[in-house]
Amino acid sequence: xxxxxxxxxxxxxxxxxxxxxxxxxxxxxxxxxxxxxxxxxxxxxxxxxxxxxxxxxxxxxxxxxxxxxxxxxxxxxxxxxxxxxxxxxxxxxxxxxxxxxxxxxxxxxxxxxxxxxxxxxxxxxxxxxxxxxxxxxxxxxxxxxxxxxxxxxxxxxxxxxxxxxxxxxxxxxxxxxxxxxxxxxxxxxxxxxxxxxxxxxxxxxxxxxxxxxxxxxxxxxxxxxxxxxxxxxxxxxxxxxxxxxxxxxxxxxxxxxxxxxxxxxxxxxxxxxxxxxxxxxxxxxxxxxxxxxxxxxxxxxxxxxxxxxxxxxxxxxxxxxxxxxxxxxxxxxxxxxxxxxxxxxxxxxxxxxxxxxxxxxxxxxxxx
Ligand SMILES: [Zn+2]
Numbered sequence: 001x002x003x004x005x006x007x008x009x010x011x012x013x014x015x016x017x018x019x020x021x022x023x024x025x026x027x028x029x030x031x032x033x034x035x036x037x038x039x040x041x042x043x044x045x046x047x048x049x050x051x052x053x054x055x056x057x058x059x060x061x062x063x064x065x066x067x068x069x070x071x072x073x074x075x076x077x078x079x080x081x082x083x084x085x086x087x088x089x090x091x092x093x094x095x096x097x098x099x100x101x102x103x104x105x106x107x108x109x110x111x112x113x114x115x116x117x118x119x120x121x122x123x124x125x126x127x128x129x130x131x132x133x134x135x136x137x138x139x140x141x142x143x144x145x146x147x148x149x150x151x152x153x154x155x156x157x158x159x160x161x162x163x164x165x166x167x168x169x170x171x172x173x174x175x176x177x178x179x180x181x182x183x184x185x186x187x188x189x190x191x192x193x194x195x196x197x198x199x200x201x202x203x204x205x206x207x208x209x210x211x212x213x214x215x216x217x218x219x220x221x222x223x224x225x226x227x228x229x230x231x232x233x234x235x236x237x238x239x240x241x242x243x244x245x246x247x248x249x250x251x252x253x254x255x256x257x258x259x260x261x262x263x264x265x266x267x268x269x270x271x272x273x274x275x276x277x278x279x280x281x282x283x284x285x286x287x288x289x290x291x292x293x294x295x296x297x298x299x300x301x302x303x304x305x306x307x308x309x310x311x312x313x314x315x316x317x318x319x320x321x322x323x324x325x326x327x328x329x330x331x332x333x334x335x336x337x338x339x340x341x342x343x344x345x346x347x348x349x350x351x352x353x354x355x356x357x358x359x360x361x362x363x364x365x366x367x368x
Contacts, residue, residue: 024075037311038140045073045136045142046301046338049119051290056121059096060163066119070101070135077143079156081104086171088161098160100168105145107153109321111183111328113193114155114244115141115312116169117190124286129262129275131162131303134190137305141312152185153322159246162191169246173253184348185324186256187249187314188213193308194301195282196262196275200227202241202313203258204251207330209239210338211258211315218314224307241272254331260312262304274350 049056049066056066067083085099098120103191117134121127135158142156157166176184188211193199203212212228219226231238241247247257259273268274275282278296282288293301 012073017128019072026044035284036302036306038137038144038300038309042133042136042140042305042309043145043160043302045139046128046132047290049132049135050121050126054126055123055335056119056165057123058120058167059090063098063160064122066135067099067101067158067160070119073139074101074103074142074156077139077146078103079142079146080092084172086160086168086214088164088167088171090211096161096164098168100160100172102159103156105154105156106152107150107321109152109200109324111185111321111324112150112153112155113185113316113319113324114157114187114250115190115299115316116157116159116187118159118168118246120163120168122163122284124284125286128289128292128293129195130192130283130288131190132193133193133262133301133305137312139188140305141309141316144309144313145316146315150317152316152324154316155184162246166246166249169318170249171231173249176253181253181255182328184250184255185319186258187247187250188312189245189250189259190308191245191259192261192263192283192302194262195288195297196304197264197277198225198227199260199262199304199307200265200272201258201260202229203239204256205237205240208256208329210291211256212239214319215311215315218318221310222310222313222314226307226311227265229265229272232265236271256327258315260308275277296330 008210036157048069053062053065053069056063071081071083081101083099083101083105085097087095087097090096115138117138118131119135121130121132126132132310138158145154155167157169157172159166161167199247201212201215203209216226228239229236229241235241241259241261243251245259247259251257263272264277265272268280274280279287282293287293321347
C-alpha cells in the first residue's frame with residue numbers, strides 16, 4: 001500500500017475509533033458495572049487491535065504492536081505483565097520472532113486456571129473475530145476481576161504465533177515444569193468468541209470434560225443459550241473439539257481444557273469450521289472485520305461477548321481450591337490421553353484433522 005492510501009486508511013480508522021468510542025461511552029454511562037460493560041470494553045480492545053493496528057501476522061511489526069498494546073493494557077490495569085519472547089525457524093531458513101504476554105491475578109489458592117487467547121492473525125481480513133475477540137474479552141475480564149480475589153489464581157496468557165501452528169502456546173507449555181503443570185487445574189482457550197451463529201464450549205472426554213459441564217451449568221442458570229459440539233460428526237465426539245487451537249498443547253500435557261468459540265456445528269461437514277449459515281466461513285476471509293460483521297449481524301458480536309463474559313466470570317469465581325485439588329488428583333490417576341498431536345497447515349490456513357487419522361489424505365476445510 002502506498003503512503004497516500006495508508007494515510008487515508010489511517011484517518012478512516014481514526015474516525016471509526018472515535019465513533020466507536022463515542023458509542024461505547026454513551027452505552028456505558030450511568031451503569032458502569034452491568035455485565036455488558038465488559039463486552040463494551042472487549043469491543044474497544046477489538047477495534048484497536050483490528051482497525052487501529054490491523055492484520056497482525058506473526059513476525060511482522062503489527063504483531064509486535066499488538067504485543068505491546070496487550071502489555072500496556074495489563075500495566076494500565078495494575079498488573080505486572082511478563083513478556084516471554086521466542087523465535088522459530090521459518091521454512092527457507094529465516095528466523096521469526098514473537099512473544100507471549102503473561103499476567104497473574106492472585107487467588108486464595110496457588111492452584112491456577114490459565115486463560116489464554118492468541119493475538120496474531122492471518123494475512124486475510126482484519127483478524128477481528130479471529131482473534132481480537134478472544135484477546136479483547138481476556139483483557140476486559142482481567143480488568144473486571146482486577147480487584148477481586150478468586151478462589152484459584154488466574155494466569156492470563158496472550159499468545160503470539162498461533163496461526164503458523166500454535167508456536168506461542170507450544171513454547172509456553174514446553175517451558176512448564178512438572179510443578180507448574182501439577183498446579184494448573186485447567187486451561188480456558190478463547191479463540192473466535194464472536195461472529196458465528198451460536199456460542200459453544202468444548203472440553204475433554206469423560207471426566208476430563210468437567211470444565212465444559214460446569215460452564216454449561218452456569219450458562220443454564222444464567223439463562224444463556226450456550227451449546228457444545230452435538231457430536232454429529234464421528235471424528236469429534238459430542239462435547240469435544242479437535243487439536244486446532246491453543247488448547248491443544250495443554251491437553252497434550254494432560255491439562256484439562258475449556259475451549260470457547262462462536263461457530264455453527266450444524267452446517268457444512270458438521271465440524272464447526274463454517275461459522276455462519278448466511279456467509280459460510282468468516283475467519284481467514286476478507287469478511288473478518290468489524291464493519292462487515294456490524295452491518296450483517298447487528299448486535300451479534302456484542303451480545304456473544306457479553307454472554308461469554310458472564311459465564312467465564314462466574315466460572316473463574318466459582319471453582320474452589322478443593323474442587324481444583326480433586327480435579328488434579330483425578331487427572332493424575334488417569335492413564336493419559338494417547339491421541340497424537342495432529343494439525344496440518346499449508347498456505348497459512350487452519351486444518352482440522354480427524355484425530356484418529358494423522359498423516360492420511362484429508363478432507364480440508366478450505367477445499368470444499
Ligand atoms: Zn484463532
